[in-house]
Amino acid sequence: MDARSSEEDLTSPPGADRATRSAAVLAVVSYLVTAAMLVFCWWLFVWASREDGISGYFLYGFAALMVLLTLTTGPRFGLLDFGHDVVERESAPDLYALVDRIADELGARRVWRIEVSEEFNAGYRMVWYRRRPVITLGYPLWNLLAPQERVALLAHELAHGVNGDSARSALIGLSLDGLTEGFEMLEVPVTMESSELVELLAVICAPIAYLLTFPMRWLAFGQERLLRESSRRAEFYADHLATGIAGRPAMVSVLAKLTLKTEATRELVAAMRRGDEDIWAAQRTCLAGIEDLADIDIQDEHAVDSTHPSTERRIDVLYDREYGEPRLESSAREALAVDAELAAKLPEVIEALRKLDKEHHYDDEPGSGDPA
Numbered sequence: 001m002d003a004r005s006s007e008e009d010l011t012s013p014p015g016a017d018r019a020t021r022s023a024a025v026l027a028v029v030s031y032l033v034t035a036a037m038l039v040f041c042w043w044l045f046v047w048a049s050r051e052d053g054i055s056g057y058f059l060y061g062f063a064a065l066m067v068l069l070t071l072t073t074g075p076r077f078g079l080l081d082f083g084h085d086v087v088e089r090e091s092a093p094d095l096y097a098l099v100d101r102i103a104d105e106l107g108a109r110r111v112w113r114i115e116v117s118e119e120f121n122a123g124y125r126m127v128w129y130r131r132r133p134v135i136t137l138g139y140p141l142w143n144l145l146a147p148q149e150r151v152a153l154l155a156h157e158l159a160h161g162v163n164g165d166s167a168r169s170a171l172i173g174l175s176l177d178g179l180t181e182g183f184e185m186l187e188v189p190v191t192m193e194s195s196e197l198v199e200l201l202a203v204i205c206a207p208i209a210y211l212l213t214f215p216m217r218w219l220a221f222g223q224e225r226l227l228r229e230s231s232r233r234a235e236f237y238a239d240h241l242a243t244g245i246a247g248r249p250a251m252v253s254v255l256a257k258l259t260l261k262t263e264a265t266r267e268l269v270a271a272m273r274r275g276d277e278d279i280w281a282a283q284r285t286c287l288a289g290i291e292d293l294a295d296i297d298i299q300d301e302h303a304v305d306s307t308h309p310s311t312e313r314r315i316d317v318l319y320d321r322e323y324g325e326p327r328l329e330s331s332a333r334e335a336l337a338v339d340a341e342l343a344a345k346l347p348e349v350i351e352a353l354r355k356l357d358k359e360h361h362y363d364d365e366p367g368s369g370d371p372a
Helices: 018-049 053-073 093-106 147-159 170-186 196-212 214-246 248-258 261-274 279-287 311-319 332-360
Strands: 085-087 113-117 122-127 132-138
Touching: 018 053, 018 170, 018 214, 053 170, 085 332, 093 113, 093 147, 093 214, 093 332, 113 332, 122 147, 122 170, 132 147, 147 214, 147 248, 147 332, 170 196, 170 214, 196 214, 214 248, 214 311, 248 311, 261 279, 261 332
Parallel strands: 113 132
Antiparallel strands: 085 113, 122 132
């Protein structure tokens, strides 16, 4: 990959600007709207208590619905998603030791929990009112990474705790997470195996939910648009911090392997359908014939979403700077020890993948694909 000269230093912290301050104002507005809605719900309950018969029951039902709607789309404290399997510190000392070493090197907080998921991805978020860090490791991606590449991936995720990303701040993060996750919860899930009744219910409920949450949706949309540039800068900076820890070859290789999502998932799904004894070894066949990064075709437009820069641009930015030797290294022995600790969670990961395959009959990929 040829280096390009940058017009600006994209590996510096994003900092606060007019857009991020405006997003903070919208976050405060969302809190005020939530508070106003709760007051309105209280008033509905008081009104219902004074009514008799059908009208009273109707008001109670409407008030309960509004409370549920308000709590669903209101600020969240990042409760753990128990759909993912939590790896406890006591059961994975080698994994937590590696993550702690990286966090200490970055000057980041040590993680509270590590989760394992079926996604071709990895993630970092803050949970509970104390904003404790949690990392999610998508095992289909983790399975393809060499020991030093795993250090790079973990360092990138942990860097989100120190890279100044406004979207993860206590003020904006609680608002934005609550809004976006709440809207998803209000959607009626429809799969290829859903009945006609479920599909009809989804069609009926969608416009109703949209009308009821219209103000909050625009608040979320406004925050996302205002934070788009800041979030992209935060990704560049997280890449930069991770490269200083793991070295440029490892970080660039992680970014390049992220573009293999379709091929890797195709091999994984095929192995599951064949009933292979070791589907993870079968998945790694997607790396056959790839001897260096030049063998991976990275599309110009590849990016996880609008908040992420293109993968090609992220790699180019890393080549714009000079980096020394890795500050922290991992060995093959350590990687094997970590894999042994994660092995207990793999049956649940495989079951989740089978469920996705059954529901969606996908031929491409089940997860989502870039470090968050």
